[in-house]
Amino acid sequence: MSALCACGMMAPIPGWGMADRKQPGKFSREAIWYTTTPRGVLCGICPNACTLKPGEVSTCHNRINIGNKLYSIAYGNPCAVHVDPIEKKPLLHFLPQSRTFSIATAGCNFACLNCQNWQISQTSPDKTTNIELMPDAVVANCLKNDCTSIAYTYSEPISFYEYMFDTARIARNAGLKNVMVSNGYINPEPLNALIPYLDAANIDLKVFDQDLYLKLTGGKMQPVLDTLVTLQKSKVWLEITNLVVPSWSDDLAMIGRMCRWLADHGFREVPLHFSRFTPLHKLTQLPVTPLNTLLKAREAALKEGLKYVYIGNVPGKGFEDTICPACGKAVVERRGFSILTNHIQNGRCAFCHTAVAGIWNT
Numbered sequence: 001m002s003a004l005c006a007c008g009m010m011a012p013i014p015g016w017g018m019a020d021r022k023q024p025g026k027f028s029r030e031a032i033w034y035t036t037t038p039r040g041v042l043c044g045i046c047p048n049a050c051t052l053k054p055g056e057v058s059t060c061h062n063r064i065n066i067g068n069k070l071y072s073i074a075y076g077n078p079c080a081v082h083v084d085p086i087e088k089k090p091l092l093h094f095l096p097q098s099r100t101f102s103i104a105t106a107g108c109n110f111a112c113l114n115c116q117n118w119q120i121s122q123t124s125p126d127k128t129t130n131i132e133l134m135p136d137a138v139v140a141n142c143l144k145n146d147c148t149s150i151a152y153t154y155s156e157p158i159s160f161y162e163y164m165f166d167t168a169r170i171a172r173n174a175g176l177k178n179v180m181v182s183n184g185y186i187n188p189e190p191l192n193a194l195i196p197y198l199d200a201a202n203i204d205l206k207v208f209d210q211d212l213y214l215k216l217t218g219g220k221m222q223p224v225l226d227t228l229v230t231l232q233k234s235k236v237w238l239e240i241t242n243l244v245v246p247s248w249s250d251d252l253a254m255i256g257r258m259c260r261w262l263a264d265h266g267f268r269e270v271p272l273h274f275s276r277f278t279p280l281h282k283l284t285q286l287p288v289t290p291l292n293t294l295l296k297a298r299e300a301a302l303k304e305g306l307k308y309v310y311i312g313n314v315p316g317k318g319f320e321d322t323i324c325p326a327c328g329k330a331v332v333e334r335r336g337f338s339i340l341t342n343h344i345q346n347g348r349c350a351f352c353h354t355a356v357a358g359i360w361n362t
């Protein structure tokens with residue numbers, strides 16, 4: 001996949017293969033979270049706990065042991081750069097209609113069978129077409145493109161943690177917001193270090209079953225639940241996405257259990273997006289998610305007391321309108337990534353004056 005440059009002034013960098021990345025260089029940074037063990041360097045960022053001998057590349061394709069030090073190898077070297085509406089992340093209760101400068105490098109710490117961005121997530125930075133965009137240049141281009149925030153997105157930002165972390169700190173000082181779109185598969189210490197610089201996050205909760213989680217993603221469910229709880233208790237604005245994959249995550253009883261867990265753990269005000277699956281990557285034999293399944297999932301979530309439940313990837317039907325949980329009126333009507341009407345005033349429904357959870361203004 002080619003790098004797309006939103007600012008139109010940076011050309012893709014030819015070459016820069018794995019041999020270049022196996023020594024400290026332009027796009028390598030020593031990792032922040034790792035320890036040295038007799039078996040190699042142990043990465044502390046995510047529960048995969050990669051232990052790498054010299055020359056070995058991590059599960060997320062984004063880290064290498066060079067001389068018994070752990071290096072991130074796509075620092076300042078994104079393969080995707082775009083300006084997006086914030087609604088695309090999806091974040092529907094966070095600075096509506098604002099523009100977000102979105103970046104990704106190759107790599108992911110999951111291996112989801114249904115990955116929608118597998119061309120960049122399930123590969124390594126030497127195999128994608130990249131540009132040079134160091135953290136200060138990301139911030140400069142974000143400002144230049146009239147964006148309110150920087151989104152770390154598309155692939156898995158946890159795999160390019162150092163690039164995200166350094167960029168987020170500079171962005172915060174420049175008055176910009178930071179948004180993470182992630183699988184949530186991160187250890188508590190690096191998450192807690194990042195939280196002070198984050199303003200919003202959308203976290204995927206892939207399926208509500210430990211065995212299926214492992215089979216579908218290659219990762220465990222509990223660390224993701226822990227991340228959700230940590231973010232929900234922080235000041236970071238949180239929304240959750242559940243991609244409803246036929247025969248994997250579409251069991252309505254299981255969806256009901258997931259929604260009950262969310263309701264019981266303080267997530268009633270957290271928007272939940274049920275997203276329609278389209279056949280991709282290793283699940284091309286499956287059909288798209290039937291609309292009826294998505295409608296029933298939404299019904300189950302509302303029944304469990306979740307207040308803001310959306311259906312994504314079904315355009316033109318009003319399934320992403322925000323409904324006031326008190327009076328039932330549509331307070332924000334959307335079509336695609338555009339807003340048709342907005343009846344939220346000072347964070348409240350203009351019809352009945354009930355507070356609508358969200359960050360509605362800068």
Ligand code: SF4
Pocket residue numbers: 043044045046047048049050058059060061062063108109158159
């Ligand atoms: S972030 Fe990457 S290198 Fe670190 S433990 Fe996770 S998969 Fe391994």
